[in-house]
Amino acid sequence: MAKRTTITAHTKQNLIDAFWVLYCQKPLAQITVKEIVTRAGYNRSTFYEYFPDVAAVLSAIEDALIPTIDTLPPFVGESYSIGMPIAQFLQLYQQNAKFYLVLLGENGDPAFVTKLKNSIKPTVLHFYHEHATYDAVQREVVVEFILSALIGVMSYWFRQQQPLPQEQLLALMHQLMTKGVMPAIDGSNTTV
Amino acid sequence: MAKRTTITAHTKQNLIDAFWVLYCQKPLAQITVKEIVTRAGYNRSTFYEYFPDVAAVLSAIEDALIPTIDTLPPFVGESYSIGMPIAQFLQLYQQNAKFYLVLLGENGDPAFVTKLKNSIKPTVLHFYHEHATYDAVQREVVVEFILSALIGVMSYWFRQQQPLPQEQLLALMHQLMTKGVMPAIDGSNTTV
DNA sequence: CGAAATCCAACACCGTGTCGTATGTTTTCA
């Protein structure tokens, strides 16, 4: 008999949804299978038909979130680029803000940051490879610098509920990336 | 009666040490009290005399690691500064590399990153407050940018077992901070 | 109908957190 894929997928999604509600509230270590199934309305055993343990649910969510970088819709509008378009990343972030905010937050998963960085890294790395300014080792550092700053600022921006208009954030970010973090003395940057 | 502080402190430290060995190997959720006390050579109940739960041990380690920023020995030598001396932070990081590497790594604690940022933030924020270039909201973003990049690069550098001489890392970092991440076209930065 | 997919009840095991107790050390005062 063919798998009843609809039902299966539905059940799995119910479990994932229930897990997510809990994960938004407390760290992984405090989430039990029982809580998940109670909330989703299943028997505890059913959980094990779909996931080996609680951590696997998180992993599944993360994996579904990572490949999105490939399937990004082309960004339209002013495009600030520093190897990887900042605006494009912001858009990616915005689409999944609900998840990114938690996964990159206080009770989040450090491993997800790594996964995220690794998925973007090749694009940025390739850009710098074409410029002979940095050697291979330095390039890696530069890329780590960019990605850390990018993800850090994005997370902060969302955490603070977007205290700056998106356009201003993009402009500021672009300036920090291309001109550095020292405030310009000549005043040419005060219009950001 | 006076506490037998020597014995107490010793036992507590034994428990912390045992915990740390385990935490270097696996995530918090997989560490049990039993494992800790077995390794440290105590009864399981003894653990609860010192900590309410496993997470508290991690918390204790983190707290002991944070204030170090205040008690930093004055840095001697070339001092790159971008509000907060980069070299000084590198030194702090280097002193506790063993811990930072794990806490900021794959199985690390996202909350620690926040704690760390918050402890350094005032210093950097104060620096930018004196320059009128950015308004209050922008300043926060700039500081988040700096701290994220700083911590990200440091972690990467240690994780890769310091692939670049310290002096070169400092110079590169300083350049990225002050001049941006775009490789200079005029070639003046190729000597980093 | 019957086979396979889906879901569930029950079981044995393990970890948790607590309480009462044994042991040994420090302090007190006769």
Added chain:
DNA sequence: TGAAAACATACGACACGGTGTTGGATTTCG
């Protein structure tokens, strides 16, 4: 000074709750 009270420290045992598995009940679809 030295015995005993007072207390810090460590432990054994208990009740509870979560885990992961096994075998079976129920449902669905060819």
